[in-house]
Amino acid sequence: MSPDEAAAYMAEIAYHLRHKQDQHRARAFSKVAAVLLRDHPDLEAAVRADKLESLEGVGSGIARVLKELVETGGSEYLQRLREETGAAPEVAARITPLVESGYQGDLHCHTDWSDGGSSVLAMARAAQARGYRYLAVTDHSPAITVVNGLGPERLAAQRRVIDEAQAQLEGFTILQGCEVDILPDGSLDLPDAALAALDLVVASPHFKLRMERPAMTERMLKAVNHPEVDIVGHPTGRRPGSRAGAEYDFEAVFAAAAANGVVMEIDCDPARMDLSPELAEVAFAQGCSFSLDSDAHAPDQFVYVDLALWMPHRARIPTERILNWLPIDRLQEVLRG
Numbered sequence: 001m002s003p004d005e006a007a008a009y010m011a012e013i014a015y016h017l018r019h020k021q022d023q024h025r026a027r028a029f030s031k032v033a034a035v036l037l038r039d040h041p042d043l044e045a046a047v048r049a050d051k052l053e054s055l056e057g058v059g060s061g062i063a064r065v066l067k068e069l070v071e072t073g074g075s076e077y078l079q080r081l082r083e084e085t086g087a088a089p090e091v092a093a094r095i096t097p098l099v100e101s102g103y104q105g106d107l108h109c110h111t112d113w114s115d116g117g118s119s120v121l122a123m124a125r126a127a128q129a130r131g132y133r134y135l136a137v138t139d140h141s142p143a144i145t146v147v148n149g150l151g152p153e154r155l156a157a158q159r160r161v162i163d164e165a166q167a168q169l170e171g172f173t174i175l176q177g178c179e180v181d182i183l184p185d186g187s188l189d190l191p192d193a194a195l196a197a198l199d200l201v202v203a204s205p206h207f208k209l210r211m212e213r214p215a216m217t218e219r220m221l222k223a224v225n226h227p228e229v230d231i232v233g234h235p236t237g238r239r240p241g242s243r244a245g246a247e248y249d250f251e252a253v254f255a256a257a258a259a260n261g262v263v264m265e266i267d268c269d270p271a272r273m274d275l276s277p278e279l280a281e282v283a284f285a286q287g288c289s290f291s292l293d294s295d296a297h298a299p300d301q302f303v304y305v306d307l308a309l310w311m312p313h314r315a316r317i318p319t320e321r322i323l324n325w326l327p328i329d330r331l332q333e334v335l336r337g
């Protein structure tokens with residue numbers, strides 16, 4: 001059992017614990033998953049020496065799960081959680097080293113221009129250090145005032161900062177995007193001219209998620225039919241264990257998105273995991289392509305993608321249908337339509 005494989009089990013356990021509203025234990029398993037990916041400890045040696053609890057964040061309960069993984073290659077605890085939450089049990093948890101598998105770059109992150117904690121250059125350098133070839137900076141639009149979103153003037157100013165950061169990096173491309181709110185009537189929170197100037201538009205539902213199903217369906221259909229939208233970010237807005245996501249005619253919206261070349265996101269933030277594997281499978285059947293993004297607000301959160309690789313695997317989505325596996329020149333062609 002490699003640390004990467006064990007991290008996948010830890011991450012999926014955390015996912016199911018969130019559904020059971022056990023947020024404390026979910027955070028503990030997520031933290032250990034991140035530690036395994038970061039430090040790559042020798043788990044077999046730790047088991048032999050009875051030293052699992054010396055690993056950061058590992059208490060007696062998580063140590064028992066790790067010991068079982070090392071000794072048997074599976075987890076009865078995860079299997080029980082899958083049964084309790086109704087998850088399909090037949091696909092084993094698995095994780096592949098991200099960049100080695102062909103992942104080229106993250107298409108959804110935030111900087112200190114909105115509610116992130118690091119500069120454009122710091123985020124880009126962190127992404128490049130992970131082996132990425134590109135990063136899309138997608139700070140918020142203005143609708144939700146608490147996130148200090150960007151209107152047209154600030155987006156133009158940020159473009160200059162991105163150009164300055166780009167000049168300091170070789171073999172790496174920074175794309176300027178924006179996470180634009182889908183307003184209750186389905187319009188977007190920026191004028192079309194501002195959207196057209198961006199490299200990438202991520203349109204996301206953030207508020208009024210409990211609209212009636214027909215009205216929410218119309219809202220989402222209007223968004224995926226907008227000519228400037230490239231990706232629908234965290235398409236239901238859910239937070240497992242704390243907030244239900246929007247309900248709408250998923251098949252109709254996914255089919256319209258596929259017809260328009262609009263990509264559905266699997267947001268890998270452990271607090272979101274949206275689309276779920278179940279809805280991602282529905283979107284795949286309707287012809288959608290996907291993006292697999294961290295929604296990082298700090299450099300260390302890029303690891304969220306590693307922690308969610310089991311999700312497209314569970315939904316049986318091949319990497320050929322995931323935007324992040326495209327080289328930059330092909331990605332830019334796709335984004336230009």
